Amino acid sequence: MGKEQSRTLRPVGRNAAALKYDLITALGAHGCAGDKHLQRLVLRLITVIVARYNWQSDELSVGQRELAQLWSVDERTVKREMARLRDLGWLVQRRPAARGRVAVHGLGLAAILQGTQGSWSNIGPDFTARMALPVDPPAATGNVVSFPVPPRTEGQGTWGAALQDLHLGRPDLCSTWFASLTVEAEEDGVWHLRAPSRFHASFVTTHHLAVLEAAMRKVDPGVRGVVVRA
Template sequence: MQIVRPVGRQAASRKYDLLTALGAYACRGDKHFQRLVLRFITLIVARYNWQSDEIMVGQREMAAMWSVDERTVKREVAKLRALGWLVQKRAAVRGRVAVHGLDLSAILSATSDTWEAVGPDFVERMRGPEVATAEPTNVVAFPGVTAPPADGSLWSRAQSRLMSEDPALYAAWFRQLASVGATGGVIELTAPTRFHATFVITHHLSRILAALRREDASIHAVTIASD
């Protein structure tokens, strides 16, 4: 996936496409996640400098923009950082507000499952002109991404497929999942935290199930619990 920062010619359409991807992705979540993404979109539209990749706004101003208190702002910003969408470039020190940037690759990876819902023209614009359509046949090494154990198990094979499809998404959400076992077409996975389990169930369960079914067509459901 080619990451093109929305500046220069066609910048306006690229910005709208990014916001559309976030909006469509939010619509698949619950009301709490939808509100988080709405606040994120509002922050981008109001205060993001696309050329310098900077958001410079204090917590008090952000709280007024979102109609919340500063404690809520801290929680929401922490969630956006945990998603990898918001990256702190400079901490708030000596009366200066913190500076954040956007990780466009993380946003595109997270929202890619919803592009089809917008339309084929949108998919083409988001993926760019050069898209590999062949199904991956092996796993290649990606810098900073630990490959799953090659133990031949159903889950390790599915993890290898998930890593081949999207190494960034695999590293962020799928690598830490472990298999408890599979019974009657249902595979049980565990996540390191409740938040991790809930987020994967809400946003990436269909991708996991699809990878599992390519390895074993008898799998029809996935459950994820926290340790």
């Protein structure tokens, strides 16, 4: 088999154009699947990304007054919505507002992918397959989002050791698909893991179960199989 295709998790450089459209598509589908509050929040984020995001520097630097005008709201609403976006991890503050300068934000790319994955299947199987490609970790510079974060594995025994191994060898898959799994039970060598959603469980089972089982067996050769359910 040939070398596995991958793409870089940053809005500049290789595959940048495709990633931009895929992010906006994922956000749009996620918003359409949500309630009116989520729809409004996603619409506002997409609008500011399209209108004011600097893709070359990977930065959003816009004042509250300008955002209020863009969104047709008051500045109080801008403060509330920006706080919600930061809480979701979709925007990451890089420099707070100070001495007449506006705050600088970056896109939380990993959080956007994680948060919208439940709606990928609504777009189509081609989109789901493309978004599931392994991701090249970005260079450690001030212009990219730090990705991925090592999982917390203290006191998790075999599962924790497997997660650590997965993070070292496949940090992309670990952060996106495996880190949010939790152990429900282990019966006769079969590990039962809980996923945060049915889509998540189905996708791991269909696309990444072999990788997961191999990591578990590396730690414990007695592992007979892994079952992932929502």
